[in-house]
């Protein structure tokens with residue numbers, strides 16, 4: 482039973498790597514934001530503006546519980562998901578978690594052009610984005626670091642994660 486959970490800050494590359502990994506392992510890819518948007522038929526931005534962030538966090542928590550019935554997947558979590566309540570423990574119960582660690586500087590560069598679809602970043606100047614990322618990351622890092630594996634930039638590859646999973650489940654084919 483392969484359940485892989487990718488955690489990390491907005492813009493660290495969870496979805497891109499997650500899709501490739503799911504493809505390689507031949508198991509479903511799940512993007513928590515996309516699933517929530519599909520279920521509520523609203524964008525994450527609209528959920529934030531209509532119901533508020535705390536409601537979104539409740540939705541995320543309920544979403545994690547729905548994964549208990551699924552046997553195999555690669556999950557790309559929303560950047561804040563692991564950092565509320567017991568979510569990181571719940572994620573560790575359902576799968577093998579990997580923290581895609583990136584420096585604040587790298588994250589800021591990656592997020593510069595991707596502020597639009599992320600409600601927490603909307604309207605921030607580049608300077609505000611920098612201080613937002615530094616502050617938020619330092620608050621969230623303790624949760625992300627509860628992941629089973631912490632991967633630096635060079636380890637954030639399909640091959641590396643596949644090999645790690647293979648060590649955990651040596652008898653499985655992929």
Ligand code: S3P
Nearest residue numbers: 490491492514559560561599600
């Ligand atoms: C959030 C990250 C987003 C999304 C929402 C809130 C956060 O997901 O869940 O905008 O609090 O960090 P990504 O990490 O995929 O951008």
